[in-house]
Amino acid sequence: MSEPWVTWEGRVLPEWTDYNGHLRDAYYLLVFSYGTDGFMDGIGLDANGREASGHSLFTLECHLNFVHEVKLGAPVQVHTQLLAHDHKRVWLYHSLHRAGDAEALAASEQVLVHVTLEGPKSTPFETTTLARLATLRERQAGLSSPRFIGRVITAPELPVNG
């Protein structure tokens, strides 16, 4: 698959915008969170699967880059790439796009862990889920390398220029 996987699409809602009429920072992450829901649906951890297994994914850590402001009502899509996985974690890359546009308006690298909701505590993926993750990795092998991964925020002591 060289086409991106669209895990969510919709329009920017009024309650997601700030006093400037732009998508507020937290709501970029909400839209990516909806993308994670789409990813979960794709690997069998949809609502029915979660109900049956008592398993889910928890976000451990994420990084966000805000590239461009997004206005109220804009039609947008989340593209999701499975970067890596082990026996109980996935590394995802979400990017936000105007519908049909390759340029990213924002991006997020994320680590999520598979949990049993009794606890909650981390637990290995089931064999069927691992097989789906492996298949997805193969299907996405042709995708281009994401732009915003492995990033670190540096907080240098910079001179104050009045």
Add this chain to the structure above:
Amino acid sequence: MSEPWVTWEGRVLPEWTDYNGHLRDAYYLLVFSYGTDGFMDGIGLDANGREASGHSLFTLECHLNFVHEVKLGAPVQVHTQLLAHDHKRVWLYHSLHRAGDAEALAASEQVLVHVTLEGPKSTPFETTTLARLATLRERQAGLSSPRFIGRVITAPELPVNG
């Protein structure tokens, strides 16, 4: 000042929780975004200041660490530390706490840029804002070093353990 600066406090609202009754990942960032509002109020970029100057702050990049789940109705606070600043950017560290508790439930390192809303485009801080940032840095010099800064997400190719 060795006491943390509480930039927001409140309770976890029903619309912020997911199907597990826990604060959803994006709403940790919303609460930190409210902390940024509190920070802006503290440096004179409150609603009146923004209206008068046409200036605001845009988030460029952030990192989030989710340490502990937070349940519906929990009373929480955001603590905010100004890590650094230059002539047009600030580096902030927000942490989320149960009211009165030092342990962080989540944390976010962020870079924000000062903009003029005509454009919008980046623009230097005014002298009065720079003076407030410098005073805040001095007041916070005694705070302990934040736990979750300078972090990078690594996505190794790990073996798949069924």
